[in-house]
Amino acid sequence: MAEITYIQAISEGLREEMQRDESVFLLGEDIGNYGGAFKVTKGFVEEFGEERVIDTPLAESAIFGMSIGAALQDMRPVAEMQFSDFVSTGFNQLVNNAAKIHYRWGAAVPMTVRMPTGGGVHGGPFHSQNTEAWFFHVPGLKLVAPSNPYDAKGLIKAAIRDKNPVLYFEHKYLYRREKQELSGDDFLVEIGKGRVAREGEDLTVLTYGSMVPTSLEAASHLESRIDVEVIDLRSLMPLDMELIIGSIKKTNKALIVHEDIKTGGIGAELSARITEEAFEWLDGPIRRVASIDTPVPFAPSLEEYFMPNPDKIAAGIQQLWDY
Amino acid sequence: MRVEVVMPQMGESVAEGTIIKWHKQPGDAIEKDEILLEISTDKVDSEIPSSHEGKLAEITVEEGKTVDVGTTIAYIETEKDADIESSDNGESEKAEVAEDTAERSEEATAPANGEQIETKGRSGKDFYSPLVRSIAAKENVSQSELESIEGTGIGGRVRKQDLLGYLESRGTKPAARPTKQVQAIKYTGPMENVDVVEMDNIRKSIAKHMRTSLDTSAHVYSVSEVDMSKIVAFREKHKAEFQRKEGFKLTYTPFIADATVRALKDFPRVNASVDMDKGEVLEKRFVNLGMAVAIEDGLIVPVIKGADERSFLGLARETHRLANKARDKELDPDDVQGGTFTITNPGIFGNLYGLPIINQPQLGILGVGAIKKRPVVINDAIAIRSMMYLTLSYDHRVLDGAVGGQFLQRIVQYLEEFDGEGIL
Known part of the structure; x- marks a missing residue:
């Protein structure tokens, strides 16, 4: 079995679903002959033809309308x-149409939106954002955010097969950094299920996407002193509350880590849910390590300052452990 | 402007007060510092002066009512500020406030540092997390047990592992059950020929404190007798001159106080208190001597502060001053706090001796009996001497009979060896 990257896993997932199901097709900007800005769909137009790999105008609203x-x-x-x-320029189509059609008319909208997301790649304020919280608030949309090749493949396949609109947040920083050996079997990762990325007894880190490997690194730095459990949420909507609450009841301390800015992020809702459901099990405040409340800075040094990194996460873990 | 009058805090441990009497009625003018009302707490009764000049606008708590410290009990209308409010200044003030708010909200939109994690407000040792509380409730760990656990969290907070460690070391020992309140037997007979007298605050307070003391300390008693003949003779000789010079009577109290203070310095273990939760005896390097004084409808214990630093004359003057203040009900809360040992005088009505109850959180109390002439044997001869019984009640949790007995004998020795040289 060969090792494949996170981005290859996405490509494989897409290809397998297109081979499996004729009704699956792709549309987007420069995804055809150019193979996509990040080359996820390189070679797709040759294999599946222009009717199933559609280059669209630079008009996100139109992309979603067609979808x-x-x-x-x-x-x-x-x-x-x-x-x-x-x-954002296709926002209305997603939140008012895709998300509500089932509730209003009873029809299914089985569409997937691939969202290359996140910073750490020196992309500046318009190419680095984490946009999941914009949609987290909208009933009718599912949100997933894989952190490794296995989940990337399993979740893209599950998203395509889901009868609901699914926003699939693929992190650009992970594209070529995360590698894994995957079996050639047709597997799915169930939407709505998180996973324990690292087992521990002392404190739970709840995270997703690019912050999973970053948190794991922080946890390994502290290994000799603090036994950290890291939960990879994988699915942001719906959240795997059973897994989350179970872990909190074991460790009694929760640190939420996300690359998105702190205010109004997924962590705020997570924190509220934990307080509502597990208050009596908390031995410390629920704390968050997240990006600063500003646009993503362009200068590499400022971007580094802006985002969580293993040191900041380790400091957050240590402080909460000491509490 | 209407100014609130609140129930003042009369001493740091006092939580509530009862209004005895309003000296002013709504509509009455009042000067600053003029007596506005009298209040009673479980420690002391006090006259409360007005904080402002103006007119008493409203009384919100009637006489006889007991309210928490800080409760609004009246309003005073002050003239000066009222002018300001009715003038145009009010508007501009409001505008300023609005501006202020705008500024503040601007500040709030400034980038917040996402990494700063600070703990503010209640934390450390006073704070128990929801988890610690729920484990404590499940395992029957009392508040005082919780407080006794050494916390390893920030600021000494008790963390999960501290409590679990404690529970492990506590082991299978049955959890302390809350002591059951013994149901007092009440009179249920016919009520004719029964006068119902309401207990005032001081009475209730004494009742509570005495019961608490017996529930707290392991009372044990020693009794000794003292030959007071030398002191009696000394006093007879000097009392007239003393009265003329000092303006008050020379009593036996300062003699006993002086001997007691000296003995307390010899036995610091008696001049102490105990913290059972921490397992610590707190020996005081100063003597604050409580002197029980019977007053009209109760008993109060003013405290001679720094008694070990006072001369005989100083003790006599302070005893006199505090006793007068007590009888006139003018003691300040500070006058009755901080005692380290107490003397009481069950002999004052002619009784031979009494067995007093310890004044918490002290460890001992000396009971002074009446001085009476009795035949005693001295060198196999019978002589008539002025004899007095001294009783010492002390807390056997900390003080064993050896310490208590030796301490009492030391007082006896100082009294009997009295020579009176240079003390006046």
Whole structure:
């Protein structure tokens, strides 16, 4: 078995689903002949033809409009945002149409939106954002955020097969850094299920996406002193509350880590849910390590200052452990 | 402007007060520092002066009512500030406030540092996390047990592992059950020929403190007799001159106080208190001597501060001053706090001796009996001497009979060896 990267895992997942199901097709900016800005769909147009790998105008609203229409006609569109930052110009189609059609008319909208996301790649304020919290608040959308090749593949396949609109947050920083040997079997990762990335007894770190490997690194730095459990949420909506609360009841301390800015992030909701459901099990405040509440800075030194890193996470773990 | 009058804090441990009497009625003018009302706490009764000049606008708590410290009990209308409020200044003040708020909200939108994690407010030793509370409740760990656990968290907070460690070391020992309140037997007979007298605050307070003391200390008693003949003779000889010079009577109290203070310096273990939770005896290097004084409808114990630093004359003057203040009900809360040992005088009505109850959190109390002429044997001869019984009640948790007995004998020795040289 060969090792494959996170980005290859996404490609494989897409390819397998397109081979398996004729109704699956891709649309996005420069995904055809160019193979996509990050080359996720390199070679796809040759294999599946221009009808199933559609280059669109630079118009996100149109991409989503086409996707919704096709999904209502029993197709399985997979729309690519070149950068998840650009999703804002298609916002209305997602939050008012894709998310609400089932509730309003009872029709399924089985579409997937690929969201290349996040910073750490010196992309500046318009190419580095974490946009999941914009959609976290919208009933009717599912949100997933894989942190490794296995989940990247299993979740893209599950998203395509899901009958609901699913926003798939693939982290650009992980694309070529995360590698794993994967079996060639057709496997899925269930949406709504998190996983224990590292077992521990002393303190729980709740995280997702790019912060999973970063948190694991922090945890290994502290290994000799603090036995940290790291939970990879994988699915942001719905959240795997059973797994989360179970871990909190074991360790009694929760540190939430995300690359998105702190205010109004996924961590705020997580913190509230834990307090609501496990208050009596807490032996310390729920704390968050997240990015600073500013746009993502362009200068590498400022971006480094802006984002969580293993040292900041380790400091957060240590302080909460000492509490 | 209406100014609130609140129930003042009369001494740091006092939580509530009862209004005995309003000296002013709504509508009455009042000067600053003029007596506005009288209040009673479980420690002391006090007259409360007005904090402002103006007119008493409203009384919100009637006489006889007991309220928490800090409760609004009245309003005073002051003239000066009222003018300001009715003038135009009010508007501009409001505008300023609005500006202020705008500024502040601007500040709030400034980038917040996402990494700063600070613990503010209640924390450390006073704070128990929800988890610690729930484990404590489940395992029947009392508040005082919790407080006794050494916390290893920030600021000494008790963490999960501290409590679990404690529970492990406590082991299978049955959890301390809350002591059951013994149901007092009440009179249920016919009520004719029964006068119902309401207990005032001081009475209730004494009742509570005495019961608490017996529930707290392991009382044990020693009794000794003292030949007071020398002191009686000394006093007879000097009392007239003393009265003329000092303006008050020379009593036996300062003699006994002086001997007691000296003995306390010899036996610091008696001049102490105990913290059972921490397992510590706190020996005081100063003597604050409580002197029980019977007053009209109760008993109060003013404290001679720094008694070990006072001369005989100083003790006599302070005893006199505090006793007068007590009888006039003018003691300040500070006058009755901080005692390290107490003397009481069950002999004052002619009784031979009494067995007093310890004044918490002290460890001992000396009971002074009446001085009576009795035939005693001295060198196999019978002589008539002025004899007095001294009783010492002390806390056997900390003080064994050896210490208690030796301490009492030391007082006897100092009294009997009295020579009176240079003390006046």
